[in-house]
Every structure is written in structure tokens, then in C-alpha cells.
Amino acid sequence: MSQALFPDRPRNNSLLREWTGPLTEDLVLSPSRHGLDRVPKRFTGDGAVETVCGYCSTGCSLRAHMREGEAVNLSVDPNYPVNQGLACPKGWEALTVLNSGDRSTVPLLRDSKGTLQEASWDEALKAFVGKFKMIKETFGPDSLAWLGTGQITVEELAYLGALGRFGMGIRHGDGNTRQCMATSVVAYKQSFGFDAPPYTYQDFEDSDTLIFVGANPCIAHPIMWQRVMRNRNRPEIIVLDPRKTETAEAASQHYALRPKSDLQLFYCLGRMLIERDCVDERFIDSSVEGFDEYKAFVQDFSIEETIERTGLAYEEVERLATSIERGKRVSFWWTMGVNQNYEGVRLAQSIINLALITGNIGQPGTGANSITGQCNAMGSRLFANTSSLIGGYDFVNPDHRSLVSSRLGIEESYVPSIPGWSYDQIVDQIEAGVVKGLWIVATNSAHSWIDQDRLRRAFEKLEFLVVQDMYCTTETAAMADLVLPAAGWGEKEGTFINSERRIGRTRKVRQAPSEALADFSIFRLVSRYWGDLNVFDSWSSPENIFKILAKLTEGRPCDISGIGGYEMLEEKGGIQWPYPSDYRSDSVQRRLFEDGKFYHPNGKAKLIFERPCSLPEEVDENYPFVMLSGRGTSAQWHTQTRTSKSDVLRKLYPKDVYFEINPEDASNLQIQSGTLSKIASRRASIVAKAMVTSTVRLGQIFVSMHYQVTNKLTHASFDLYSKQPSYKYCAVSIRKYDEN
Ligand SMILES: Nc1nc2c(c(=O)[nH]1)N[C@H]1C(S)=C(S)[C@@H](COP(=O)(O)OP(=O)(O)OC[C@H]3O[C@@H](n4cnc5c(=O)[nH]c(N)nc54)[C@H](O)[C@@H]3O)O[C@H]1N2
Ligand SMILES: Nc1nc2c(c(=O)[nH]1)N[C@H]1C(S)=C(S)[C@@H](COP(=O)(O)OP(=O)(O)OC[C@H]3O[C@@H](n4cnc5c(=O)[nH]c(N)nc54)[C@H](O)[C@@H]3O)O[C@H]1N2
Numbered sequence: 001m002s003q004a005l006f007p008d009r010p011r012n013n014s015l016l017r018e019w020t021g022p023l024t025e026d027l028v029l030s031p032s033r034h035g036l037d038r039v040p041k042r043f044t045g046d047g048a049v050e051t052v053c054g055y056c057s058t059g060c061s062l063r064a065h066m067r068e069g070e071a072v073n074l075s076v077d078p079n080y081p082v083n084q085g086l087a088c089p090k091g092w093e094a095l096t097v098l099n100s101g102d103r104s105t106v107p108l109l110r111d112s113k114g115t116l117q118e119a120s121w122d123e124a125l126k127a128f129v130g131k132f133k134m135i136k137e138t139f140g141p142d143s144l145a146w147l148g149t150g151q152i153t154v155e156e157l158a159y160l161g162a163l164g165r166f167g168m169g170i171r172h173g174d175g176n177t178r179q180c181m182a183t184s185v186v187a188y189k190q191s192f193g194f195d196a197p198p199y200t201y202q203d204f205e206d207s208d209t210l211i212f213v214g215a216n217p218c219i220a221h222p223i224m225w226q227r228v229m230r231n232r233n234r235p236e237i238i239v240l241d242p243r244k245t246e247t248a249e250a251a252s253q254h255y256a257l258r259p260k261s262d263l264q265l266f267y268c269l270g271r272m273l274i275e276r277d278c279v280d281e282r283f284i285d286s287s288v289e290g291f292d293e294y295k296a297f298v299q300d301f302s303i304e305e306t307i308e309r310t311g312l313a314y315e316e317v318e319r320l321a322t323s324i325e326r327g328k329r330v331s332f333w334w335t336m337g338v339n340q341n342y343e344g345v346r347l348a349q350s351i352i353n354l355a356l357i358t359g360n361i362g363q364p365g366t367g368a369n370s371i372t373g374q375c376n377a378m379g380s381r382l383f384a385n386t387s388s389l390i391g392g393y394d395f396v397n398p399d400h401r402s403l404v405s406s407r408l409g410i411e412e413s414y415v416p417s418i419p420g421w422s423y424d425q426i427v428d429q430i431e432a433g434v435v436k437g438l439w440i441v442a443t444n445s446a447h448s449w450i451d452q453d454r455l456r457r458a459f460e461k462l463e464f465l466v467v468q469d470m471y472c473t474t475e476t477a478a479m480a481d482l483v484l485p486a487a488g489w490g491e492k493e494g495t496f497i498n499s500e501r502r503i504g505r506t507r508k509v510r511q512a513p514s515e516a517l518a519d520f521s522i523f524r525l526v527s528r529y530w531g532d533l534n535v536f537d538s539w540s541s542p543e544n545i546f547k548i549l550a551k552l553t554e555g556r557p558c559d560i561s562g563i564g565g566y567e568m569l570e571e572k573g574g575i576q577w578p579y580p581s582d583y584r585s586d587s588v589q590r591r592l593f594e595d596g597k598f599y600h601p602n603g604k605a606k607l608i609f610e611r612p613c614s615l616p617e618e619v620d621e622n623y624p625f626v627m628l629s630g631r632g633t634s635a636q637w638h639t640q641t642r643t644s645k646s647d648v649l650r651k652l653y654p655k656d657v658y659f660e661i662n663p664e665d666a667s668n669l670q671i672q673s674g675t676l677s678k679i680a681s682r683r684a685s686i687v688a689k690a691m692v693t694s695t696v697r698l699g700q701i702f703v704s705m706h707y708q709v710t711n712k713l714t715h716a717s718f719d720l721y722s723k724q725p726s727y728k729y730c731a732v733s734i735r736k737y738d739e740n
């Protein structure tokens with residue numbers, strides 16, 4: 001495949017061979033050495049390989065059909081416990097996008113005239129290491145940073161995090177998971193004592209009342225939604241979303257509350273449920289801390305004020321409370337409408353509080369359940385060495401640091417005692433001229449980060465920007481001084497952890513094009529070139545890293561020391577954490593907290609609450625509309641570097657940037673569907689086509705995140721505790737474009 005596509009770029013790794021001797025055998029991963037010849041025992045037939053999809057956190061298994069060592073087709077296994085024979089359009093097209101002509105195939109290095117030129121790996125790595133060392137020596141240890149992702153494997157994330165912080169001594173590293181999951185991480189840690197989404201997908205089918213808050217699974221998690229559709233309890237499906245999304249259309253109740261009024265509503269619901277005596281006193285006594293304080297606190301959240309703030313009718317608030325009261329197995333699910341909020345942590349906790357006081361946790365069909373986003377968001381949370389110390393430990397805990405140091409064989413002084421800067425702080429410090437070297441792996445910041453123009457101005461100040469990506473045409477790669485060509489999903493070995501904490505195998509079923517290497521191999525090369533990093537000698541294959549990590553987790557809530565290696569994962573069809581070495585059950589659907597015990601030292605969960613704060617950006621007469629943003633269609637993935645490469649997927653979404661606007665607003669502005677319009681925020685303006693639809697409320701518009709211009713408009717505000725960007729609210733004005 002790759003040879004034909006890149007005729008002018010023959011596969012030539014002779015340079016690698018020159019400098020590292022025998023190690024190169026490992027670096028240029030060959031199918032026979034890395035398991036393609038070892039067909040997994042379960043879930044496969046006729047020479048096919050089961051591999052977990054590399055897009056969303058659902059973690060569907062796809063079956064790759066092989067011919068002469070390369071996948072030529074995909075099908076889906078009906079027995080895999082996650083997707084049970086289903087896949088969404090992105091999954092079906094996962095192989096096609098690997099064939100794109102803009103794949104990154106050789107390193108590119110910017111020359112003195114500012115042009116990116118092809119370079120050998122040797123030149124590229126010497127430049128990388130040379131520049132980074134020089135920057136660190138000249139400007140000090142705060143001058144380097146990296147940005148990672150929830151879209152590479154657990155083993156690769158761990159390698160990047162460990163190499164960066166323990167090896168190269170880079171103090172600051174964060175991931176695109178900051179844009180996505182940080183809020184839930186902090187909310188769970190504070191409430192439960194550990195970052196632990198408690199559910200299993202069976203809960204979608206077992207619940208009788210499912211409440212989706214700021215989540216649009218029909219578009220964003222279509223196979224999870226299929227699990228909801230299989231629910232035989234004739235459930236109430238309740239959606240809280242300012243827009244009438246595809247999910248809201250399919251639900252039995254939709255509450256189109258005003259954007260960012262959720263916290264008021266959940267505190268009011270808490271008060272109403274207490275007044276109606278709909279609390280589980282036994283559960284509260286044994287497993288929950290802070291009920292009396294919570295009860296006193298929610299007294300201030302009257303139904304009258306709630307109606308005023310949320311824009312909902314009295315009957316709607318009553319009906320919602322009654323639905324929770326009547327439900328026997330109530331489950332709460334949230335995604336970015338909650339996490340991407342300037343008060344997201346407290347909002348997620350206001351949902352957790354309702355599950356706790358009503359005893360809806362730890363039992364089938366219940367839970368306070370954050371749905372994750374990217375295929376390995378959960379892996380990033382536990383192993384990337386960013387929000388937690390690698391393996392689910394705490395940076396600030398000296399016992400944890402010494403355990404990590406002894407289990408990984410790293411000198412204790414190399415294990416930092418504080419987390420590094422978060423993504424927003426790294427951007428601030430680039431802007432301030434402190435961070436001068438940045439290494440970006442598998443994320444497209446120059447499209448996805450909030451307040452784009454500011455980010456780009458900051459990036460211009462960098463001395464050296466390294467971008468490691470599958471494609472050389474991303475907006476971020478265009479700004480790079482060095483582009484490192486990476487293999488993508490399907491071209492490398494490893495594991496992902498999905499939303500229900502299931503660790504699944506992702507497999508190499510294709511050869512990466514030309515000189516592109518798996519991120520694992522790139523990290524290995526970087527550590528060799530950096531020098532004096534013998535500690536990583538044992539990190540010699542993805543599976544070896546997996547085994548090291550499994551041992552590292554022993555005794556933590558995410559203990560997976562009972563998983564012996566890849567073969568066990570393949571045989572069992574993925575394994576949910578925890579899986580300690582003494583675990584003895586064959587259950588394939590496991591939820592947390594079935595015994596009512598949480599991870600705080602006293603075994604109880606905490607009710608955490610705080611008064612709502614004011615909006616970081618208000619609408620006014622100049623900027624009278626609220627702009628919401630999010631996913632557009634199930635065929636589009638984020639910044640579109642992958643999905644836009646499939647003819648099939650491209651047919652499933654609008655080509656040009658568009659915005660959704662209510663018919664009444666459109667009529668007032670004399671705009672019809674298709675009218676080119678200028679949308680301006682206090683930061684920038686863009687031109688987009690109108691799509692007139694009553695799915696958005698009066699005074700609100702929706703713009704999908706898949707177009708680069710969207711984040712020119714967004715307002716850089718963040719949750720205080722998690723530092724997650726509040727993408728889903730900014731003030732804009734709209735007028736017809738030709739009125740200029
Ligand atoms: N097709 C596709 N699927 C994806 C992705 C993709 O790019 N494309 N990305 C994946 C990733 S990384 C993620 S994080 C998930 C995201 O999955 P979702 O969070 O489900 O998707 P979004 O569209 O970002 O946001 C969900 C909803 O939040 C609503 N919302 C906005 N403000 C508020 C508010 O104040 N209150 C409430 N209650 N709701 C609000 C929006 O109207 C939107 O409908 O999707 C994953 N799946
Ligand atoms: N306005 C607005 N902005 C948003 C959001 C929103 O709702 N509204 N949502 C936010 C959220 S939740 C998220 S998760 C982010 C996503 O934002 P990004 O992470 O920037 O989006 P992606 O397009 O997934 O970028 C991943 C990059 O990694 C590359 N890649 C894929 N696989 C590999 C691999 O295996 N190795 C390497 N080296 N590269 C690889 C891809 O080509 C791509 O360039 O966007 C955020 N931005």
C-alpha cells in the first residue's frame with residue numbers, strides 16, 4: 001500500500017541502522033516481530049485480527065481482515081462486549097484515511113530560509129535533541145514543555161510522560177485531555193478519592209431512568225447510544241441541553257435550559273428531592289460525608305429562582321424531580337456540556353451529589369457517569385504523568401513518589417513533587433517568553449485550542465516547535481520547526497482504555513508509510529539520542545512497557561497487576577480495571593462501588609458544593625448572541641485531519657463552515673439557510689453559512705468545532721479547579737456578510 005502511494009519516497013531506514021546497531025530491529029517494527037503472525041485466540045476467525053478503534057472512547061472492536069500482512073477490510077464481531085457487532089461510519093472508514101497523500105512520511109526540518117525540508121531521522125533527532133538541550137541550558141528548566149494526547153496508546157503515553165519528566169527533565173507536560181476530561185478527573189478525585197468513572201456499558205441497558213447532561217451521544221458516541229436503544233425497561237430518557245440535539249429528539253424528555261444554568265438546577269433538584277424524602281438514608285449514613293451541610297446549602301436554591309435562571313417552566317422542574325424520584329435505577333451521564341464549563345468541576349459534583357444522596361451508585365443501571373472522549377482518554381488520565389503521577393499516583397505524596405521511583409528504577413530525586421503547568425499555563429508561559437521549546441504529539445493545537453489568534457501569536461514566539469503527527473498538513477505542523485512522521489492507528493501495537501475502564505488491544509495491521517514510525521519508536525529514538533537514559537532500556541517493546549505499568553499500579557484503585565500481558569487481554573476481549581493479581585472472576589461487566597466503599601481514607605464519598613459564579617463573558621447589545629460549540633456529525637472527528645480524508649465520510653457533512661440559528665433570529669437578521677454571514681466575537685470575526693433550524697433557541701447559535709475558524713471566536717475562560725477551557729459559551733454578533 002504505502003510503496004504504491006509514495007513512489008518517490010522509498011522505504012529507507014539505513015540511517016537508523018548506522019547509528020544504533022541492533023536496536024534498530026526494534027525500531028523499524030516488522031510485522032513478524034510484533035505479533036501480526038500471532039492471531040488472537042478469541043473473537044477471530046480466518047486470519048483476521050481484532051483491534052480496538054482509534055477514534056472515540058467507546059472502544060469498539062473492529063476486525064481487520066488480512067491479506068499478505070496488510071489489512072484490506074474491516075468487519076465487526078458480534079460477541080465483543082462493547083459494540084456487539086456494531087460500528088459507526090468513522091470506524092468503518094478507519095483504514096481508508098491511512099492512505100491519504102498528505103501522510104507524514106519523512107522528517108521535515110525548517111531551514112535557515114524558513115522552508116520545511118526533508119531530513120533524515122538522524123538529522124531530525126540531532127536537531128531536536130540539540131535544540132532542546134541548548135534551550136534548557138540557556139533558559140533553565142522551565143523553558144521546555146510538551147503537549148500529549150488521549151489518542152496514542154497507553155504505552156506510548158506512559159513513555160512520553162516518563163521520558164519527558166523523569167528522563168529529559170522537562171518540568172511541564174500536559175495533554176489535549178485538558179480540553180476534554182480535566183473537569184471529571186478533579187471532580188471524581190475530590191468526591192470519590194480517585195479518578196474513577198464507576199460504570200459499565202451494561203448500565204445503559206439496565207437503567208430505567210437515564211439522564212444525559214450536556215451530552216449528545218447520537219453524534220458523539222453512537223454505539224453507546226445503540227446500547228441505550230437496547231434497554232428493555234421502557235426507560236425515561238432525559239436530555240438536558242440548550243439545543244434540541246439528535247439525542248434530545250430521540251429522548252422521552254428534553255429540557256432546553258439556558259446555557260450555564262445547570263448548577264442552579266441541580267442544587268434546586270437536590271433541595272426538592274430532600275423535601276420529598278427521596279433520599280437513601282441508609283446509604284448516606286454508611287457511605288456519604290457532608291449531608292447535613294449539603295442539605296443546609298441547597299435551601300437557598302428555590303424553584304422560583306431556578307425557573308428564572310434556567311428559563312424552564314415550573315412544571316418542567318417538577319417533572320424532572322418526579323422522574324428522579326420515581327426511577328428505581330437512575331443513571332446520570334455527562335460529557336462536554338458539563339466538563340467544558342468555567343464551573344465544570346462543581347457542576348459535575350452537583351450531579352455526583354444527586355446520585356449519592358439518592359443511593360443511585362454501585363448498583364446495576366445507576367451511577368454518576370462521565371463519558372470520556374478520545375479512544376485513550378482514560379489511559380491518559382492514569383499513565384501520562386500529567387494530572388496524576390504515572391500509574392494513578394499523586395505527585396505531592398512522598399510515599400507515592402518513592403514507590404514509583406523504586407518500581408520504575410528511577411532515582412527518587414527525578415520524580416517531581418508537583419504536577420507541571422496545565423495546557424493554559426503552558427500557553428501563558430510561551431506568551432510570556434518563558435517556555436521556548438515545545439514538543440507536540442498527536443494533537444492539533446492550532447485548530448482546537450481556545451482563542452486561536454492568541455495561541456498562534458504565542459507559538460510564533462517559540463524558539464523551537466516540534467510536531468509529531470500522522471499528517472504533515474495539519475495547522476500545527478504548518479507552524480513547526482521540525483515535523484516528525486508518526487504511524488497512526490492500525491500501524492502499531494498497544495492498548496487503549498475506554499470509557500468503562502476497559503483496557504483493549506489495538507493492533508498493527510498495516511505498515512506505516514515510508515519512514516513514519518510508531519510514537520513508541522520515536523520516543524525510544526529520542527531517549528537514545530538524549531543519552532544517559534539507561535533506565536528506559538527495559539522499555540523495549542509496547543508489551544514490556546505494559547507489563548511494567550501493570551506492576552506499577554499494584555495496590556492502587558486502578559490496580560491491573562493481575563493482567564499478565566497482551567495475550568490475556570486478547571483472550572478476554574478487554575479487561576476493565578481494577579484487575580489485581582488476586583482477582584478471580586470471569587465477569588465481563590464490572591462497575592465500581594458495589595460495596596458502598598469509596599477511596600477516601602474513611603471509605604466515604606464527599607458531597608462537594610459551592611455557590612454558582614458569574615459568567616466570564618456576558619452578552620450585551622454589541623454581542624447579543626450566545627455561541628455554543630461542539631460536535632457536528634458522527635462522520636467528523638475533531639480537527640478533521642483524519643476524517644476529511646475519506647470520500648465516504650466527506651459526503652456525510654457540510655463542506656463549508658456553517659452556524660445553526662433559530663428561524664426567528666434569522667428572520668430578524670434577514671438571513672436564510674445558505675446566507676453568508678459574519679460572526680464576530682470580542683476577539684475575531686469569521687464568515688460562515690447560516691443553517692436555519694429550530695433546534696437552537698432564540699438568542700443562541702451553534703458552530704461545530706470541526707472548522708478551524710471556530711476557535712478564533714471562543715473566549716479563553718477556564719474552570720478554576722481543573723483548568724479545562726470553557727468552550728461552550730461566548731458572546732457574538734451576527735450580520736449578513738454582504739452588509740459590510
Ligand atoms: N463524531 C464525533 N464523535 C466524537 C468526537 C468527534 O469529534 N466527532 N469527539 C470525541 C470527544 S474527544 C469528546 S470529548 C466527545 C464529546 O461528546 P459530547 O460532549 O456529547 O459532544 P459536544 O457536541 O461537544 O457537546 C455536547 C452538548 O453539550 C451541549 N451544551 C453546551 N452548553 C451546555 C450547557 O451549558 N449545559 C448543558 N446541559 N449542555 C450544554 C451542546 O449543545 C452539545 O449538544 O465526543 C467524542 N466523540
Ligand atoms: N470550540 C471547541 N473546541 C474544542 C472542543 C469543543 O467542543 N469546542 N472540544 C475539545 C476537545 S473535547 C478535544 S478532545 C479537542 C481535540 O483536539 P485535537 O486533539 O487537536 O484534535 P484532533 O484532530 O483529534 O488532533 C489529533 C492530531 O493527532 C494526529 N494523530 C492521530 N493519531 C496519531 C498517532 O497515533 N500518533 C501521532 N503522532 N499523531 C496522531 C492527528 O492527525 C491530529 O493532527 O478539541 C477541543 N476543542
Ligand code: SF4
Pocket residue numbers: 053054055056057058059060083086087088089090091092221222223224
Ligand atoms: S463509536 Fe467510536 S469506537 Fe465505535 S466505531 Fe465509532 S468512532 Fe470507533
Ligand SMILES: [Mo]
Pocket residue numbers: 179180181373374
Ligand atoms: Mo474530547
